[in-house]
Amino acid sequence: xxxxxxxxxxxxxxxxxxxxxxxxxxxxxxxxxESLPSVRSMASDLGVNLHTVxxxxxxxxxxxxxxxxxxxxxxxxxxxxxxxxxxxxxxxHGQLKPVVAEAICRGMSQDQLLTIIKDMYKQIAHGRKENx
Amino acid sequence: xxxxxxxxxxxxxxxxxxxxxxxxxxxxxxxxxESLPSVRSMASDLGVNLHTVxxxxxxxxxxxxxxxxxxxxxxxxxxxxxxxxxxxxxxxHGQLKPVVAEAICRGMSQDQLLTIIKDMYKQIAHGRKENx
DNA sequence: TAACTGTTATATATGTAATATAACAGTTAG
DNA sequence: CTAACTGTTATATTACATATATAACAGTTA
Numbered sequence: 001x002x003x004x005x006x007x008x009x010x011x012x013x014x015x016x017x018x019x020x021x022x023x024x025x026x027x028x029x030x031x032x033x034e035s036l037p038s039v040r041s042m043a044s045d046l047g048v049n050l051h052t053v054x055x056x057x058x059x060x061x062x063x064x065x066x067x068x069x070x071x072x073x074x075x076x077x078x079x080x081x082x083x084x085x086x087x088x089x090x091x092x093h094g095q096l097k098p099v100v101a102e103a104i105c106r107g108m109s110q111d112q113l114l115t116i117i118k119d120m121y122k123q124i125a126h127g128r129k130e131n132x
Numbered sequence: 133x134x135x136x137x138x139x140x141x142x143x144x145x146x147x148x149x150x151x152x153x154x155x156x157x158x159x160x161x162x163x164x165x166e167s168l169p170s171v172r173s174m175a176s177d178l179g180v181n182l183h184t185v186x187x188x189x190x191x192x193x194x195x196x197x198x199x200x201x202x203x204x205x206x207x208x209x210x211x212x213x214x215x216x217x218x219x220x221x222x223x224x225h226g227q228l229k230p231v232v233a234e235a236i237c238r239g240m241s242q243d244q245l246l247t248i249i250k251d252m253y254k255q256i257a258h259g260r261k262e263n264x
Numbered sequence: 265t266a267a268c269t270g271t272t273a274t275a276t277a278t279g280t281a282a283t284a285t286a287a288c289a290g291t292t293a294g
Numbered sequence: 295c296t297a298a299c300t301g302t303t304a305t306a307t308t309a310c311a312t313a314t315a316t317a318a319c320a321g322t323t324a
């Protein structure tokens with residue numbers, strides 16, 4: 001899996017890394033049970049510090065996306081992904097609200113916005129089943 | 133317009149304030165041409181520093197949501213809101229992608245996601261026309 | 265003139281992000 | 295058993311963002 005970091009971005013490196021791993025899972029390029037590089041090798045590959053990768057892994061572990069297997073190292077959670085909890089729905093609303101509000105301000109119609117979401121959903125989830 | 137700040141939030145105060153003003157415009161509770169409190173009085177009302185409010189106003193001005201009128205002070209842009217530029221669409225994609233990816237990971241269907249967006253759009257844009 | 269406006273400057277305290285170095289306990293390969 | 299790896303933790307430092315405090319400036323308004 002190819003990971004691209006933008007050192008000029010306003011987003012922290014550990015957040016960019018976290019997002020791309022989640023996108024990798026969503027797209028199917030990272031399968032449940034598949035192992036991730038060690039914090040040291042990942043850090044080395046990306047040219048960042050060990051602790052930056054470790055922070056990403058710690059957060060992904062806390063949310064249930066990955067787990068640390070004593071033999072296999074860090075793996076995408078083989079038991080499946082975290083569920084749609086009330087807490088997650090609350091977080092989702094908080095993330096979407098300002099984005100939707102700005103779209104409305106700029107005169108974007110509901111259909112325009114839904115089309116963008118549909119296209120994005122299709123694009124990300126495109127290669128889900130055939131990669132199993 | 134009522135503004136609520138969460139001092140425990142991970143979001144900076146100036147971002148919370150910015151989001152709520154944009155949501156106010158989207159909902160119609162803030163109309164184009166309507167004036168906003170001065171940086172000092174707003175800061176005083178919210179119990180924050182002058183510069184925190186000033187940063188919010190500066191960012192909103194840069195994006196075209198408000199402008200500084202020599203007589204009327206700070207007003208919601210009477211010429212209308214900023215448009216849907218290519219730059220904005222790029223920003224929108226960057227904001228939505230990680231959110232949609234996590235939803236897919238958690239097994240949320242496209243319809244579930246679209247329903248949330250629709251409800252949110254309706255809720256925000258509900259009192260648009262009747263407030264003019 | 266006095267009180268307000270946005271704006272700018274400077275300084276300080278705090279927290280986060282990212283780095284560097286080091287160590288520990290456990291696992292694995294030679 | 296040794297050596298090299300694993301995740302994990304600790305400590306320290308640098309850099310930057312956030313938020314504050316205080317002050318001043320030019321322009322506007324009552």
